[in-house]
Structure formats: structure tokens, C-alpha cells
Amino acid sequence: MRKSIMALVVLALVLAAGSAFAADVKEVYSKNGMVSSAHELASKAGVEILQKGGNAIDAAIATMLALNVVEPNASGIGGGGFSTIRFAKTGEVVELDYREVAPLSATKDMYASEASKKAKESVLGGKSVGVPGIVKGIFTALDKYGTMSFAEVAAPAIRLAEEGFEVHPMQTQIITDEFEKLSKYSPDSAFLPGGLPAETGSVLKQPELAKAFRLLASDGPDAFYNGPIGEALVAAVNNSGGKMSMEDLKGYKMIVQKPVHGTYRGYSIYSTPPASSGGTHIVQLLNIMENFPVKSLKHNSPDYLHHLAEAMKMVFADRQKYMADTAFVNVPLAGLASKEYAKELAGKIRRYDVMKDVPAGDPWPYNDAGKKAYLGGGGNQHISTSSFSVVDAEGNIVASTNTVNYFFGSGVIVPEFGFVLNNEMDDFSQDPNSVNAPEPGKRPLSSMSPTIVLDPEGRPFMTIGAAGAMRIITAVSQIVMNVVDFGMSMDQAIEQPRIFNPAGGGKAGKLLIEEGIDPSTADYLKLRGHDLEIRPFGGYFGTAQGILFDHTKNRMNGGADSRRLGVPVGY
Structure with missing residues (x-):
């Protein structure tokens, strides 16, 4: 009887209890503006633009591009995403959808066969790549809502790509975890110097990525969707088992x-x-x-x-x-x-x-x-993607989430321009009867x-x-x-x-x-x-x-x- 009473007492204590977790809490406060991202250098890039007079949209693009440099495994111009923006003066809230879409070659049953599943075609190589939308999202955001040019907001990212940054142990581990995929599809990439994962403490430079940003600054989005960056992208996809064309890139539409x-x-x-x-x-x-x-x-x-x-x-x-x-x-x-x-x-x-x-x-x-x-x-079930938030002095807000899907996406890196291509086609269902089966021009389901x-x-x-x-x-x-x-x-x-x-x-x-x-x-x-x-x-x-x-x-x-x-x- 006494044991039963004790059990009931313990049960009552458990039911009343909350979490005993002692969080490693590091609050940051500011009066004028703030950027919170998954890497300090990217947050600083956004704040640099705010301090130069840019608004939250300008700073968001600077942060997004810097994340492409310092966290290339998670997001970048070879992927897509979403941004939620609130304007302080009007209170209006808009959503930018620059999610990738399936190429024109997509079919509902493209991943349904046992051979396709065994080869992991939805996650590895060119067949897993959706048509990237982030560049269209960047230029639309700047043109409609920003105050600065692409060249101005890209300056911190270009500097980081050319001068390099110190590799963190977590980043070395991510590259190591994805070594098999990278060494198969992109053995000469910046992330595998000498054929091995970039070492902790080493300085990672990405001159090819800086070249892509400079070309976008001079030629605009056409460089990507109807120019040399796009041509290199299509070649990289098709050389690794995919089927994409310049028509796919030219036809991409983002949604406001x-x-x-x-x-x-x-x-x-x-x-x-x-x-x-x-x-x-x-x-x-x-x-x-x-x-x-x-x-x-x-x-x-x-x-x-x-x-x-x-x-x-x-x-x-x-x-x-x-x-x-x-x-x-x-x-x-x-x-x-x-x-x-x-x-x-x-x-x-x-x-x-x-x-x-x-x-x-x-x-x-x-x-x-x-x-x-x-x-x-x-x-x-993957854990990749990158999210950040920006607030400027006027109270404009940008919440943005961007991705290449799995860490280092498809494993395919465009050699001439150094950016990772997504494997967003895996977000479609492999079942051709599903509402989320692949179709030409269709956006795969996301949780961003x-x-x-x-x-x-x-x-x-x-x-x-x-x-x-x-x-x-x-x-x-x-x-x-x-x-x-x-x-x-x-x-x-x-x-x-x-x-x-x-x-x-x-x-x-x-x-x-x-x-x-x-x-x-x-x-x-x-x-x-x-x-x-x-x-x-x-x-x-x-x-x-x-x-x-x-x-x-x-x-x-x-x-x-x-x-x-x-x-x-x-x-």
C-alpha cells in the first residue's frame, strides 16, 4: 500500500514538472537594426548594408549572398526559397516564392522504378536538380522593394569569397559527411582541396563564386537565366545524368x-x-x-x-x-x-x-x-536549409528561408562558377499517383x-x-x-x-x-x-x-x- 502511495506521489511530481533543461542562452539586443542568421559573417554582412543606409530588403539580399559563401552546403544561387516581408509604413505583408520547379523533362513516374530508387536519382546527380529560382527572387526583391544595386549588396559576399574565411569544425564535419557525394560529382571543387575535405582552421576561398556574383552585378539576372552562368549550369546538370535546357531557365517565373x-x-x-x-x-x-x-x-x-x-x-x-x-x-x-x-x-x-x-x-x-x-x-528527413531574419531602423522586416535541399544538394557544383546545385526534386513524391508527384513546371512541396x-x-x-x-x-x-x-x-x-x-x-x-x-x-x-x-x-x-x-x-x-x-x- 505504501509503495502505491509513493508511486502516486512520484507520478504527481512528474505531471507537475516542466523541463529541467538549462539552455545555453545568449541574448543580443539592439536599437537600430538587426540580422540573425546561421553564421556570424553573414549576419555582419547584412548589418554592414544596414549601416550604409540600406533597408531590410537590401540587407536580406546581402545576408543571403554571404550565406552562399560561408554556408555553401545549405543555400545559394543554385537553389530556391521563400521570403516574408512586412513594410513598416503600410503594414502590408507579402510573400516571395522563388522555389525551384521541375524541368520540362519531368514526368510523374520519373523516380518510380526500383532502378531509380536504387540509384537514388531523386537525391544524387543531375536528375535530382530542380530549376533554381533564387536569383530571380533576389533581383525581384531588389527591384521592387530595395534601395541599392546588386553590386552594392553583393560587395560583402564577393569580399568573403575572394579573401576567404576560416573553416569551422562543424563545416569540416559536414564536408566530410558528404565526401562520397562531392568526390563523385565535384572532385575539383573548392571544398575538397587536394581531393580531401577542407580542414578546420584553413582559409576557404571561392574565386569562381565571386566571378558569378560579379557577372550578375554587371549583366543582371539574364547572366543566369539566359547567359553564361545558365549555360554552365545546364551543362553541369546534363553531364551528371540530368536533362535540363536553357528553355527551363528562360521560362522560370517567381511568384509574389x-x-x-x-x-x-x-x-x-x-x-x-x-x-x-x-x-x-x-x-x-x-x-x-x-x-x-x-x-x-x-x-x-x-x-x-x-x-x-x-x-x-x-x-x-x-x-x-x-x-x-x-x-x-x-x-x-x-x-x-x-x-x-x-x-x-x-x-x-x-x-x-x-x-x-x-x-x-x-x-x-x-x-x-x-x-x-x-x-x-x-x-x-534531412537537416539542411538556412533561415535568417532582418529588421531595419524603420521597422521593415524580412524573414527568409533558402535551401539547396540536402547538405551540398545534388553533389553537383557548377565548375566555372563554384555554386552548389540543389536536389530539390526529392521533395516530390516518388509515387506517380500522389498530388505531389513531379510534373513540368511544378513546385515541389516544402516546409520552409x-x-x-x-x-x-x-x-x-x-x-x-x-x-x-x-x-x-x-x-x-x-x-x-x-x-x-x-x-x-x-x-x-x-x-x-x-x-x-x-x-x-x-x-x-x-x-x-x-x-x-x-x-x-x-x-x-x-x-x-x-x-x-x-x-x-x-x-x-x-x-x-x-x-x-x-x-x-x-x-x-x-x-x-x-x-x-x-x-x-x-x-
């Missing part, structure tokens, strides 16, 4: 559109619409959690994590079934983002029950468009979610984004709740350990818990019935960068993830 909009406890959320699933499913996940007293459940307590994991399962079941490029597929976006639909899903969560069967829900009754039958596709949050009074509150494939959705959502529900500062919110619980094919996946969450909490979740796995604290759970607005002290609070080389810089 309205972002997804939702609310969480009175805070307005603006994020990415399709072809990214990120914004819609962040809104959906937060809508579900809004039905529970998150703050009183306590941060990273068993009850909080149980409800969050169950909500994640239903979100990812819906993502798999419905999400695709809306230019090709009728997606129930309004239904997925509906408060009423979220309330229906929240009603399925039981405190002591764990869902094993997780079919997709039915958002169509909450949607204006007609109902369709779907066969969904899966998601990816550069997000801007306004407070209940309509003032800028936070800009946040992350890398990490589908974990972007869960990382950004957890960080928003860390700030809104638990009152954390920016870096404190970013550094907290996270969870991820996918679902697909009608079944729940494992509840993955990041190391740093109280072990007794993990033990109790196992007892409750969760199929649980603890993973090391690190990039798998997403790497985030963000800026929080402190209106009481008229300052900005920057945070950047220690899971990456992130550093916020302000002035």
Missing part, C-alpha cells in the same frame, strides 16, 4: 503573393503558402493547441508534450494527404487553417490515450472549394516557413524561421508558444529542447524527443503509451533564428540557434 494568415491567442501569424506547407500547418498546429491551457500545462511537462505530440500527428497526416503546388492541385487551405476544423481535431485528443491510427481529417466542410480525392506523398508575428495591437512582435525539413513546422510552432505562452526571450525560446511526432499512411510515427527534456518526463510519456525515442540535442529538431520586439524598451532581442553556427548581430 499573399502569405498565409492566422492567429494564436490574439497574435497574428504571417507565413508561407504553398508550394510550402509550412505556413498553413503552423497555423493549423497552433489552432489546435489554442484549445488547451498551454501555459498552465507548464513548459515541456508530460501533459503539454502529450497534447502537442497528438496534435502534430494529425497535422502531418493532413499534410501528407492534401498538400501540393496549388497551381496543379486544389488544396483545402481555408479548411486546414480553420479554427472550427482545429477545434474538431482538438476534440480527438484524450489526456490518457495515445493515437496509433491517424488517418487524415476532413477539412473540406470548412473550405470554400469543392472536395477532391487525394493520394498524398511523404516528407524528407519564414514567419512574421504581430502582437494583439498589430505591432511587430517576432520574426522567426528555421531549417530542418518537416521539423521546421514543429520548431517554429514550439518557439512561438515558448514566447507567447511561457514568456521566454528570443534565444531562450530557441534553445529549448523540442519534440517531433510525424504521422503518415494512416499510422503514427515515433515521438522523437530531444535530449535535454527531463528524463522522468520521457519515462512517463512511455508509460502513457507513446512510442518514444530520445535523440541528441542538435540540428535534427530544426535550427532557428529570430528577432523579438521589446516595445517597452524600444529595442530588438535577437536569438540564433546553438544547434548551428547562428549569431545575431545588431547595431
